[in-house]
Amino acid sequence: MKSISLKDIAIALNLSKTTVSYVMNNRGDEKRVSKETQDRIKQYAQTHSYKPNQLARSLSLGKSNMIGLIVPNISDSFFAQIARRIEKKAEKLGYNVVFSSTGESPERESKIIQSMLDRQVDGLIIVSSEKNHDDILKLKKGNFPFVIVGRKYTDIETNVVALEDKDGVTSAVELLIDNGRKYIGFITISLELDSIKDRLKGYKQALKNKNISYNPNVVKHVTYNDVEASLKEAMNELVYQEKVDGIVFATHYLAEEGLRLLKLNNINVPEEVAIVSFGKDRGFDLFDPPLTSVDFPIIEMGDTAVDLLLDAIENKVVATKNIIMKTKLDIKQSCGSI
Incomplete structure (x- = not known):
């Protein structure tokens, strides 16, 4: 017809x-x-x-009813989950979502932003590399609607939906200390992100709260582009040289690989080394043992990001709201509490 x-x-x-x-x-x-x-x-x-x-x-109408979503890696479970939530929420409100991944490359992020603008999207939701100040400033000065999710530009006033990174890690470390762990390592990723820096601050804050001296030898920075090899080296140093009895991982994918390496080397979790992950993968409950994690309110984050963006689109103004979401501990066997 x-x-x-x-x-x-x-x-x-x-x-x-x-x-x-x-x-x-x-x-x-x-x-x-x-x-x-x-x-x-x-x-x-x-x-x-x-x-x-x-x-x-x-x-x-002067509108495309499309919004752009820019993330570091759409195959990562956290970004995939938040992308699905953003898409679902946006669709209910009459908008389609265009996706793209940056691989944490500032250069690629810049090109993607321009490509999205060329496609005449009505607004952008960006999980930024935090290194594209010029692009973000151009969006702000041009009153183009956008929201930064999970990351921050501390020197630029923007719409932000982020996490309590510091407090979340503090709660994870204190949980292990309260479970009797005396020497806790911290494995993070070598990205110059405020959110990652805040997680290290959270680790240090927990030690301070519990009157434990900070030892830089048990803080390991894993290379983003070579996670498997550099994490293996970090784990060997913590387990065999420093002989830690607990480890907090700054991301869920570090925790997954860390648990695999411990089991591969016949290290009992949590009896010998207790572990907690900042962030959760859907398969965590199926692991042996199930992984304790600091959980994020993904549904609320996605919905809030869309609401902020559409408010800016519909009202033709770039309002600036800094919304920080609370995290919560999901306690399983890996931390030694159960």
């Missing part, structure tokens, strides 16, 4: 094309089109399977 146009509907109902356009673009009430006429137009459109011309619609 050939699709009908606004003009076809107008002719069939003896109405102007403009009136039909107002109704089909949900502006009937605004333009004082009677409810009876609106119902006639919508009923005819539905009966004859009317499909809007999205390009023409975006040109007439």
